[in-house]
Amino acid sequence: MKHHIRYLHYASEFSKFLEELKQQHPEIEEHQREGFALLWDRPPLDLEEQERANASEVKPKAYVYA
Template sequence: MIFKKQHSLYESEHTKFIKELKAKTPGMEERQVEGRSLLWDKAPLSLDEQERIKQSRLRQQAYPYQTKV
């Protein structure tokens, strides 16, 4: 499929909005990176701590809503 040049220049309203927002709010991308690191970038766990967490998990039935007869 061949796209014409006019399609390569298309920019959606959402893209325009995000670009405008980033231009109006300096430092927004840095704050996004900081926020992401708070939630997702965790320090690695030691092997002892991983084993302790594994040992402390409770086993669950395969189908928890089934009553035992």
Template sequence: MFFSKLFTSYESEATKFIAELKEKNPDLEEQQRAGRALLWDKTPLDLDKTARETESRVKQQPYVYQNH
């Protein structure tokens, strides 16, 4: 059964709400992109620097408070 022709004019309440929200606040998507960039988009890692940092770390003893 093919239902898309029967329900082409249907619009859910959530879709209506989002469309209304975007009409009230036209720069909402730009704010979302800025928030995502702030929280999730990170600068690329420098592999050489990361390798040097891991190689130069001083290994910790299994039991820190015991001296040899």
């Protein structure tokens, strides 16, 4: 699909705002990476921890509607 040449470099106002904000405050991206790492980049659980987590899991009832 061919795009018109003037739309190839289009950036929304919000995109421009974010780029300007990142240029003024370059530490923002580092803080984002740190926050992401806190939530998602966790070391794998060892077998004992996995077994304990599985054993302590609360099983949902088969029929949840009353």
